[in-house]
Amino acid sequence: MVGWGTAASFSASGPRPASTAWQQFRDWSRKLDSDPLAFGSFPFDPAAPGRLVVPAVTIVRTAQGRRSEIICAPQTDLLAIIEAGRQSTLMRDPAAPRLREVDCADARRSWTSAVSATTTVLADRTAGIEKVVLSRAVDVVADRPLDELRIARWLGEHHRDCWTFSHEGLIGATPELLVEVSEAIFRCRILAGTRTPAWEGELLDDPKERHEHELSVDSVTARLEEAGLNDPHLDGPFLLRLPNVTHLATDITASLDPAVSSAHITDVLFPTAAICGTPRSAAFEQIRRVESIDRGRFSGPVGWTATDGSGQWGLALRCAQLSPDSRAARIFAGAGILASSEPDNEWHETQAKMAPMRQALHHG
Numbered sequence: 001m002v003g004w005g006t007a008a009s010f011s012a013s014g015p016r017p018a019s020t021a022w023q024q025f026r027d028w029s030r031k032l033d034s035d036p037l038a039f040g041s042f043p044f045d046p047a048a049p050g051r052l053v054v055p056a057v058t059i060v061r062t063a064q065g066r067r068s069e070i071i072c073a074p075q076t077d078l079l080a081i082i083e084a085g086r087q088s089t090l091m092r093d094p095a096a097p098r099l100r101e102v103d104c105a106d107a108r109r110s111w112t113s114a115v116s117a118t119t120t121v122l123a124d125r126t127a128g129i130e131k132v133v134l135s136r137a138v139d140v141v142a143d144r145p146l147d148e149l150r151i152a153r154w155l156g157e158h159h160r161d162c163w164t165f166s167h168e169g170l171i172g173a174t175p176e177l178l179v180e181v182s183e184a185i186f187r188c189r190i191l192a193g194t195r196t197p198a199w200e201g202e203l204l205d206d207p208k209e210r211h212e213h214e215l216s217v218d219s220v221t222a223r224l225e226e227a228g229l230n231d232p233h234l235d236g237p238f239l240l241r242l243p244n245v246t247h248l249a250t251d252i253t254a255s256l257d258p259a260v261s262s263a264h265i266t267d268v269l270f271p272t273a274a275i276c277g278t279p280r281s282a283a284f285e286q287i288r289r290v291e292s293i294d295r296g297r298f299s300g301p302v303g304w305t306a307t308d309g310s311g312q313w314g315l316a317l318r319c320a321q322l323s324p325d326s327r328a329a330r331i332f333a334g335a336g337i338l339a340s341s342e343p344d345n346e347w348h349e350t351q352a353k354m355a356p357m358r359q360a361l362h363h364g
C-alpha cells in the first residue's frame with residue numbers, strides 16, 4: 001500500500017487519539033461521499049498529537065500479479081501528481097549515502113544507570129511494578145538527504161516477516177502487530193522475550209523471558225472485552241525468527257462487535273506491556289523518570305485505516321525518525337526490563353534490534 005500527496009489530515013492527542021482522528025476522517029469522507037484510506041502514526045506519549053493523513057493518491061496491491069486498486073481523493077489532479085513523482089525520481093541520487101554515527105560518549109553510562117535505577121524499583125515489591133520497557137537512540141548523519149522510499153523498499157525486501165512502514169519521516173519494519181481488523185476478524189501479534197539467533201535455544205525455557213512475554217500477552221487479553229472483542233484464540237508462545245533477533249511471539253485472533261473500529265481497539269490496547277510495562281501507568285511514569293530520550297512516535301501505533309473501521313496498526317519498532325531535511329536519522333530500540341535484568345545484556349539486545357535500520361539507512 002503506497003500513498004502520496006495530502007488530501008486532508010486529522011490530528012488528535014489526549015485520551016483515545018486514534019478514534020478521535022478516525023471519527024474526523026470518517027465524517028470528512030462521508031460529507032464528500034468518498035471512501036479513501038488514511039495512513040497514520042501516533043506518539044508513545046498521548047499528550048503529543050498524532051495524525052491521520054488521507055493521501056491524494058493511494059495504490060493498494062493485494063497480491064503480486066493481481067489487479068491493484070488506485071484511490072484518488074476528491075479533487076485530486078492525478079496527472080499533476082504523476083508528473084511530480086516522475087520529477088522527484090529523476091532527482092534521486094544513485095550513489096549510496098555516506099553515513100556517520102554521532103559519537104555519544106555518555107550513551108552506555110546513561111543506559112546502565114536507567115536500567116539499574118529501574119531494576120531497583122522493580123525489586124522493591126512495595127512499589128508494585130513488574131516490568132518497564134526502556135529505550136535508547138543512536139543518531140546518524142548523512143552527506144545528502146536520505147531517501148525514504150528507497151529505505152522502505154530495502155526493508156520490505158529484507159524483512160518479509162515484518163510490516164514495513166514509512167509515514168512522515170518515521171520509517172521501519174516492525175515485527176509487532178497491535179491490531180488488524182479485516183472482515184470482522186481481529187488479529188494481533190504480541191512479542192516480548194528476545195535473544196540473538198545464536199542463543200535462541202534458551203528462549204522458550206527461560207523463566208525471565210517467559211514471564212516478560214506473559215506480562216505482554218496479559219496486557220492485551222485483559223482489555224479484549226473493553227475493546228469489543230469476543231471469543232479470543234491464542235496461539236503461542238512460539239519462536240519468531242528474524243534475521244537479527246528471535247522473539248517469543250503469541251498471535252491472538254478474535255471476533256469483533258460490528259460497530260468496533262481498528263482505531264478504537266488501538267486506543268484500548270495501547271500501550272501494551274511490550275513497549276510500556278506492567279502496570280501500565282506506573283511503568284509509564286518510570287519511563288518518564290529515567291529514559292533519556294523523547295520517544296516521539298517510536299513505539300507508538302503506526303498504520304492505516306478505512307472509513308468502515310478496518311485497518312492495520314503496528315507498534316513502531318525497529319525504526320528511525322528522519323530529520324526535517326532528511327540529512328539525519330535517529331534510530332530507536334528498547335528492551336523489557338524485569339528485576340533480574342542485566343544492563344549489559346539489555347544493551348546488546350538493543351544493539352541487535354537496531355541492526356536492520358543501521359543497514360537500511362545505507363540503502364537510502
Ligand SMILES: C=C(O[C@H]1C=CC=C(C(=O)O)[C@@H]1O)C(=O)O
Nearest residue numbers: 191192193194274333334335336
Ligand atoms: C521495545 C522493543 O521491543 C519490544 C518488542 C519485542 C521484544 C521486546 C523485548 O524482548 O524486550 C520488547 O518488549 C524494540 O524493539 O525497540
